[in-house]
Amino acid sequence: MSDQMLNIPVFLGTVRQGRQSEKVARLIHKEIFKLQDISTELIDIREIGLTLDDEGLSAQLPDFAAKMAAMDGLIIVSPEYNHNFPGSLKMALDRNLEEYANKAVGLVGVSSGNWGGVRMVESLVNYTVRLGLKPIQSSKSLYFPNVESLFDENGVLLDDSYQERISKFIKEVVWLAKTLKWGRNNL
Numbered sequence: 001m002s003d004q005m006l007n008i009p010v011f012l013g014t015v016r017q018g019r020q021s022e023k024v025a026r027l028i029h030k031e032i033f034k035l036q037d038i039s040t041e042l043i044d045i046r047e048i049g050l051t052l053d054d055e056g057l058s059a060q061l062p063d064f065a066a067k068m069a070a071m072d073g074l075i076i077v078s079p080e081y082n083h084n085f086p087g088s089l090k091m092a093l094d095r096n097l098e099e100y101a102n103k104a105v106g107l108v109g110v111s112s113g114n115w116g117g118v119r120m121v122e123s124l125v126n127y128t129v130r131l132g133l134k135p136i137q138s139s140k141s142l143y144f145p146n147v148e149s150l151f152d153e154n155g156v157l158l159d160d161s162y163q164e165r166i167s168k169f170i171k172e173v174v175w176l177a178k179t180l181k182w183g184r185n186n187l
């Protein structure tokens with residue numbers, strides 16, 4: 001991959017049956033996929049091989065670790081469960097550490113309530129900082145409240161006003177990912 005190219009996957013962070021967050025993750029992935037000089041993929045937490053018989057670095061998942069080592073920025077799409085992010089998401093992210101160092105992270109909150117997961121995002125900011133990731137400014141995170149009424153049955157977004165917010169959010173993640181990549185390579 002050239003120095004110009006950025007790798008920014010989208011990580012869908014809930015295993016819940018019937019998860020609405022999947023529609024949001026697919027939408028963000030579709031938007032970032034359109035950009036030049038960015039490679040992306042949708043990483044589904046259900047498909048990384050997460051098990052409940054061990055935790056942490058000693059239980060690293062080689063493919064997932066390689067994806068985290070190769071990325072320059074990560075977009076995490078997470079629902080709010082009891083004002084926090086899902087335990088499965090933490091179990092997954094806890095499997096790596098140095099792979100995250102000085103890389104950008106953009107957080108996307110999803111909820112059926114009116115707040116779009118804002119309390120969850122606050123918690124995820126603190127946690128991702130601990131991991132060594134660099135979150136974009138909190139006020140520039142992206143929120144999908146009342147998610148059940150935002151998409152039609154084919155997963156098409158019904159509210160056009162989101163497009164501008166999505167593209168501003170992606171621009172912010174790309175800027176930080178690019179800046180930090182330069183820093184990692186040159187300083």
Ligand SMILES: Cc1cc2nc3c(=O)[nH]c(=O)nc-3n(C[C@H](O)[C@H](O)[C@H](O)COP(=O)(O)O)c2cc1C
Nearest residue numbers: 016018019020021079080081082083110111112113
């Ligand atoms: C265990 C659990 C706890 C939840 N807690 C909250 C909450 O604190 N705030 C909220 O707005 N929605 C809460 N919800 C509803 C989610 O926002 C809703 O399921 C939404 O569709 C996003 O999650 P999903 O991707 O799992 O569908 C909760 C859902 C579950 C399953």
